[in-house]
Amino acid sequence: MSVLSELFQLHVLLPWLLGMLFGIFVGATPGLTATMAVALIVPVSFYMPDPNTGLAMIIGVSFTAIFAGDIPATYLRIPGTPASAAATLDGHQLAKQGRGRFALLIDLFCSSIGGLVGVTLLILIAPQLARFALKFSNFEYFWLAIFGLSMSAVVSSGNTRRGLLAAAFGMLLATIGLDVVSGAQRFTFSNPELMGGLGFIPVMIGLFGVSEVIRSVLSGFKAEDSNTTNSDKGDSALHSLVAIWKHKFTVIKSSMAGTIIGALPGAGADIAAWAAYGLEQRTSKKGANFGKGEVAGVVAPTSANNAAVSGAWIPALVFGIPGDAVTAIVLGALMMYEIKPGPLIFEQNPEQINAIFLIALITQLLLIPCGYLGLKTFGWLLKLPRSMIMVAVLVFSVVGSFSLRNSIFDVYVMAIFGLVGYFLEAKRVPLAPLILGLILGPMVEENFRTGLIKSEGSLLPFLNRPICAFLVLLLIVAFISPLLLKRIRRKPAKLV
Amino acid sequence: MPNKGKQQNSGDLWLGLFFICVTLAVLVLSSSIKSIGLGNNFDPGPKAFPIGLSLLLAAGGVFEFIRRNPARLREEPVRGEAKSVLLLLAAFAVYVILLPWLGFAISTLIMATTMMMILGNPWWSALSLSLVLLTIIYILFVLFFRVHLPSGVFGMPF
Numbered sequence: 001m002s003v004l005s006e007l008f009q010l011h012v013l014l015p016w017l018l019g020m021l022f023g024i025f026v027g028a029t030p031g032l033t034a035t036m037a038v039a040l041i042v043p044v045s046f047y048m049p050d051p052n053t054g055l056a057m058i059i060g061v062s063f064t065a066i067f068a069g070d071i072p073a074t075y076l077r078i079p080g081t082p083a084s085a086a087a088t089l090d091g092h093q094l095a096k097q098g099r100g101r102f103a104l105l106i107d108l109f110c111s112s113i114g115g116l117v118g119v120t121l122l123i124l125i126a127p128q129l130a131r132f133a134l135k136f137s138n139f140e141y142f143w144l145a146i147f148g149l150s151m152s153a154v155v156s157s158g159n160t161r162r163g164l165l166a167a168a169f170g171m172l173l174a175t176i177g178l179d180v181v182s183g184a185q186r187f188t189f190s191n192p193e194l195m196g197g198l199g200f201i202p203v204m205i206g207l208f209g210v211s212e213v214i215r216s217v218l219s220g221f222k223a224e225d226s227n228t229t230n231s232d233k234g235d236s237a238l239h240s241l242v243a244i245w246k247h248k249f250t251v252i253k254s255s256m257a258g259t260i261i262g263a264l265p266g267a268g269a270d271i272a273a274w275a276a277y278g279l280e281q282r283t284s285k286k287g288a289n290f291g292k293g294e295v296a297g298v299v300a301p302t303s304a305n306n307a308a309v310s311g312a313w314i315p316a317l318v319f320g321i322p323g324d325a326v327t328a329i330v331l332g333a334l335m336m337y338e339i340k341p342g343p344l345i346f347e348q349n350p351e352q353i354n355a356i357f358l359i360a361l362i363t364q365l366l367l368i369p370c371g372y373l374g375l376k377t378f379g380w381l382l383k384l385p386r387s388m389i390m391v392a393v394l395v396f397s398v399v400g401s402f403s404l405r406n407s408i409f410d411v412y413v414m415a416i417f418g419l420v421g422y423f424l425e426a427k428r429v430p431l432a433p434l435i436l437g438l439i440l441g442p443m444v445e446e447n448f449r450t451g452l453i454k455s456e457g458s459l460l461p462f463l464n465r466p467i468c469a470f471l472v473l474l475l476i477v478a479f480i481s482p483l484l485l486k487r488i489r490r491k492p493a494k495l496v
Numbered sequence: 497m498p499n500k501g502k503q504q505n506s507g508d509l510w511l512g513l514f515f516i517c518v519t520l521a522v523l524v525l526s527s528s529i530k531s532i533g534l535g536n537n538f539d540p541g542p543k544a545f546p547i548g549l550s551l552l553l554a555a556g557g558v559f560e561f562i563r564r565n566p567a568r569l570r571e572e573p574v575r576g577e578a579k580s581v582l583l584l585l586a587a588f589a590v591y592v593i594l595l596p597w598l599g600f601a602i603s604t605l606i607m608a609t610t611m612m613m614i615l616g617n618p619w620w621s622a623l624s625l626s627l628v629l630l631t632i633i634y635i636l637f638v639l640f641f642r643v644h645l646p647s648g649v650f651g652m653p654f
Contacts, residue, residue, distance in 0.1 A: 047642055165515065165556040172522065172549040179542035184531045186542055187522075217615065218581050387615035388625045391608050394588065395629060398595070398604075403643040408596050415592055419585075427511040445545045457538035 003052075003355050007362060012053045016359075019045075019057030020064045020366060024374035027068025027080045029389055034065035034081045034269075035325045036212060036393070039204040042333045043400040051337045051352075056359045058333055062326050063363050066269050066305050067111040067371050071378050074103050083269035083305040086277040090290060090297030097293055101375065105240035106295065107302040108371040110251055113244075114303035115364035117255035118262065118310025122317075123357050126346070129318045133343035138451035139461050141319075143471035145440040145447065147478075148265035148321040152433040154478055162429045170437020171444060173198055180442060181449050193409040200332040202401040202414040203438065207431055208325075209397040210418025213390045215425070247299045250280055258304030262311025265436065268324035269305040269312075276304030306367075310360060317341050317353070321440065325432045328439050507563030515557030522550035583614045599648025605630055 006012065019041055026037035041061045045054035069080030074091035087107065094103040136144070149171075153163030176187045177197030188194040244251060254276035261272040280300035281290045290297045312323025320341040322328035334341060339352055346353055401414040421431060455461045462468055531542045591607035598606075605626050612622035637643040638654045645654040 044637070044643065161556065161559070162511075165553060168549050168552045168556070169515075169518070172518070172546060172553065175546045175549070179531070181539060182531045182542050184529055184542040186529050186546060187525055214581055214585070217584055218578065385612075385617065385621075385625065387612050387617055388629065390615070391611045391626075392629055394611070395604055395608060395633065398592070399600075399633065399637055399643060399645065402595075402645065403637075406644055408592070408646070411592050411595065415588065423510075423514070427508050429511065441545075449539050449544075452538050452540065455538075 003351060003358055006052065007056065007355075007358060011049060012056060015045075015048055015053050016056040016060050016363075017366065017370065020060040020363070020370040021373070023061035023064035024068040024370055026061075027065030028071045028374055028378055029080060032080070032212065032389070032393065033208060034062060034069065034083065035204075035329065036208040037061050037065040038326050038329045039201065039208055040393075040396050040400050042201055042329060043403045045333065046336065046404065051339070052355050052359070054333070054337065055356060056363075058330055059356070059359050060363050060366065062330065063111075063115055063306060063309055063360075063367055064370055064374075066309055066326075067108065067302075067367060068374055070107045070111075070302060071104060071374060074100050074107070075378065081270075083273050083308075085270060086273040086301035086305075087298060089277070090292070090294050093291070093293035094295075094298065099293075102240055102243075103298050104375050105237050106243055106298050108368060108375070109240060109244055110299050110302040111306040111371070112364045112367045113251055114255040114258060114305070114307040115310060115367065116361065117252065117303075118259040118307035119357065119360045119364060121256070121259045122310050122313050122360070126314055126317050127353075129314065130343040130346040133318050136319075136343070136467065138447040138454060139465055140467045140471070142444060142447040142451055142462065143468050143475070144319055144321060145443040147471050147475050148315070148319075149433065149436055149440055149444070150475055151265045151478055152436045153430075159428060162427075163433045166424065166429050166431065167433035167437040170434040170439075171441030172437075173203070173434075174438050174441030175445070180446050191409075193407060198438075199401070199404065199407075199410045199413055200438065201329075201404055202410040203417045204329050204332070204435065205397045205400050206414040206417030206419075207421035207435070209393055209400075210414060211421030211425060213393050214418065214422040216386075216390055243295050244299065247296055250284075250296050250299045251303045254280065254300040254303040255307040258307030259311035259314075261304070262308030262323050263314040265315060265321055265323055268326075268432065269308040272308035272311070273301035273305040276300040306364075313356075313360070317345070317356070318343060320443065322436065325435050328432075328435045331439060506565045507560035509561060509564040512557045512559070512561030512564065515553040515560065519550040519554035519557065522546050580614055584611055587611050587614065595648075596646050597648055599650055599652040600645035600654050601630060601634075601652045602648065602650070604633075 007016075022041060023034070023037050026032045026040070027034055038058060038061050041057055045057045048054040048057065066081060066083050069082075069084035070087045070091065071080060073079040073084040073088040074095050077088055077092040079085040079088055091100075091103045091107065094100060149167040150164070153167050154160050174197065176194055178184070178188075178195055179186055185195070257276050257279060258269075258272040261275055262269065277290075277297065277300050280296050281287045284290070284294075284296050286294055286296060308324070309326065312327040315321045315323055316327045316331050318341070320331065322331050331341060339345065339349070397414060397418075398411055401410045402408065404410060424434070425431060451462060452459075463472065526543050526547055529543050529546075587607055587610045591603055595603045597603075608626035608629055609619070609622045612625055613619055617625070634654060638645065647654060
């Protein structure tokens, strides 16, 4: 109870709500992503008087930014975040029929319900999985990290080969600094700022914030000329709730699917949204109406994308392996708060875990008033000059990068990675595997080398332990199955 | 989900060169990595991972280079906004260099105004918007969140 009452103190609640409103602003602005919102809020969260306030801000931003991306998706046909792309299909059609508010209210309530289902599953599954994870040693963690990295490359958008290269590049960047096993300096150039490695947050801000600004300017801030905010009929919340009740099984089904998909490393809310949309389209009796303003076409992806954010926390809390880029940044922040994710945290620090669970639950409820405010003010957001938004992002990026360690070096790191991020995305190299490589690289290396020391140089324990063998098999299946599926799909064409 | 089929086999010249250059840099710099000798404890050492990863990148880079699509090299480069981006990057580079000297307030005001003018705003609009932005940052970050920002040689409050 004491954690619960603490969370409702003004010094916690106010920054929490401000953080959520910031998430709404960033998520609703096309071109600014949920990942960027979290990356920008993390440095600010460190200035909060206690860790729970900082965590509340970060968790609040991650959920609201995902929902807020659906607002421009519906009114402008421009997803505010990649996770909102699936909601564009039917949401915008409803907006063209003068029912944009109706669609977004459905969206808001479904996001909240999806998040609640996801957090509930997180609370039920994570502690059980943590007990199982206590059997893991260096050998199992090594393969788990490799599995996480490989999955992120396989499922990420674009080329699997480039995804793997991105993961390898991220792992290489993670070797900068002092070697954990031997203490040797690697690629530090005798610069004390590099002894602890590259600053994780400035790298994130550069990759997601600065690179996006470059991309937006280069694209000339083009926007679809389909602003439908003015033609809204103004449906009430009751109409939306009635519609959700009629699709209650879709909500539950999509939320559960979203949670499971979100738990897969690299999958993320965008894949969860598309998967839920596709599943509902194939199984619904009104499948042919999808894409024409079908309510189920809004319910499914919007329930799934917020549920996926919770799902991503499952491997993150239990194994320290983030499910997506947003959770990767949050994990980095947790470590800076000296909260080390892993199975032991459930036994050694249950108050902290309970606080995280409570914050995640309450955030789903606070999402409704914050999201409603976002819906009301979206028209005002559209009036802001795009150039001001882009310059503001750059300035916030500088503030965020500098404020962590009062270091101008971190600003230089951010600027460099802004260019690197732009270049890699222009070459269709996905950034999610790169971030996972940066986070999981030390886990891979440390567990491999420590495992080798324990096994006196033998590689056998990496293969003959049951959990290791299972993980290796999963890895092989993950790589082979897309190729097999491709062959199976080609066969009917050959028979014609 | 995007179609991965055709993308799997075509490479990219610049991406290939990027990864090859990274590999060469790592191989050269790795020679200066010194490890503390603890006897034969079966640890492959601090150089193993960087070198192994860079060789993976090299393999990928060579593949990208060999399988580069010549048609894409002949494509028209993106013009139009490219000049704006270069000017923006130059302004940003000058900004981060001058930031510790001029302090956050002065350098940000100059940078934000310049950038907004590059992006097509008239000078008075760019200056006004920059002042609004600076005010928001001061209230939010300096006063409310108590973030410390560079004050520069002029001893500005932020």
